[in-house]
Amino acid sequence: MNILITGVTAGFGRQIAIDCVKAGHIVIGTGRRADKLGEIKAELGDNFIPLCFDVSDLTAIKSALGSLDQTLLTNIDVLINNAGLALGLESADKASIDDWQTMIQTNTLGLVQMTHQILPYMVAKNDGLIINISSTAGNYPYFGANVYGATKAFVTQFSLNLRADLLGKNVRVTNIEPGLCGGTEFSNVRFHGDDERASKVYENVEFIRPQDISNMVLWLIDQPKHININRLEVMPVAQTFAGLTVARDL
Ligand code: NDP
Numbered sequence: 001m002n003i004l005i006t007g008v009t010a011g012f013g014r015q016i017a018i019d020c021v022k023a024g025h026i027v028i029g030t031g032r033r034a035d036k037l038g039e040i041k042a043e044l045g046d047n048f049i050p051l052c053f054d055v056s057d058l059t060a061i062k063s064a065l066g067s068l069d070q071t072l073l074t075n076i077d078v079l080i081n082n083a084g085l086a087l088g089l090e091s092a093d094k095a096s097i098d099d100w101q102t103m104i105q106t107n108t109l110g111l112v113q114m115t116h117q118i119l120p121y122m123v124a125k126n127d128g129l130i131i132n133i134s135s136t137a138g139n140y141p142y143f144g145a146n147v148y149g150a151t152k153a154f155v156t157q158f159s160l161n162l163r164a165d166l167l168g169k170n171v172r173v174t175n176i177e178p179g180l181c182g183g184t185e186f187s188n189v190r191f192h193g194d195d196e197r198a199s200k201v202y203e204n205v206e207f208i209r210p211q212d213i214s215n216m217v218l219w220l221i222d223q224p225k226h227i228n229i230n231r232l233e234v235m236p237v238a239q240t241f242a243g244l245t246v247a248r249d250l
């Protein structure tokens with residue numbers, strides 16, 4: 001299969017790219033860091049095609065996709081919209097507007113732009129699978145998630161609305177909604193490079209790992225074509241609900 005994965009320079013995307021190439025697929029892997037893409041290319045060889053661009057930049061997306069062999073571009077079987085980020089954990093009144101804009105432009109606009117480029121080819125050949133990486137943050141509010149959680153709620157609802165539009169077509173859409181996952185750069189990015197603070201998020205807890213997410217993706221890809229897995233919400237056993245809080249007068 002031909003698989004386009006955004007955000008392969010770290011975390012989930014990197015592991016999914018490695019596993020997909022090892023499983024015999026051709027992977028087009030994207031990210032902004034050319035050096036990291038080069039390292040993965042050196043590791044994975046001919047069946048990995050790196051494309052360096054920012055998903056929030058539509059002109060850059062079009063230029064990068066335009067550089068691909070057109071037969072490959074029009075025959076992408078699986079699009080994995082994984083690139084995304086959280087920035088900050090402050091309450092909404094203290095959050096940075098730059099962080100908010102970057103999250104919206106990456107997690108929602110970027111994902112929509114990628115989908116808009118690739119979906120018509122899938123519909124034209126009446127075959128394809130889109131996997132969107134959302135988050136439990138899109139389902140359950142928590143302190144400081146404000147815009148990050150809202151962008152992921154957008155991703156989840158966009159996935160479901162895509163399915164609605166695809167009635168009668170053999171194009172499938174799955175929304176993956178992971179909870180706490182370690183072994184990625186997610187918290188290092190969220191805390192703007194404060195690696196000590198980032199590492200505390202994962203202290204003394206058995207978290208989900210990139211390999212777990214990659215296993216789910218490989219399972220999804222292998223499902224028979226008459227099956228659509230709508231949503232996969234997944235948490236570590238150590239994480240659960242009950243986040244509602246009450247402010248009491250003392
Ligand atoms: P990482 O920070 O490890 O990886 C994020 C990837 O996204 C990198 O490859 C990065 O590449 C890419 N990326 C970020 N911004 C852009 C951009 N503007 N344009 C292109 N690529 C971009 O994070 P994770 O692997 O943990 O996260 C992957 C996805 O999973 C994200 O959407 C995240 O929100 C979601 N998620 C993560 C969870 C977690 O706890 N880790 C849980 C639930 C969901 P580069 O910097 O080279 O551009």
Ligand code: 8X3
Nearest residue numbers: 135136137178179180
């Ligand atoms: C990442 C999971 O709980 O840090 O989307 O928001 S969480």
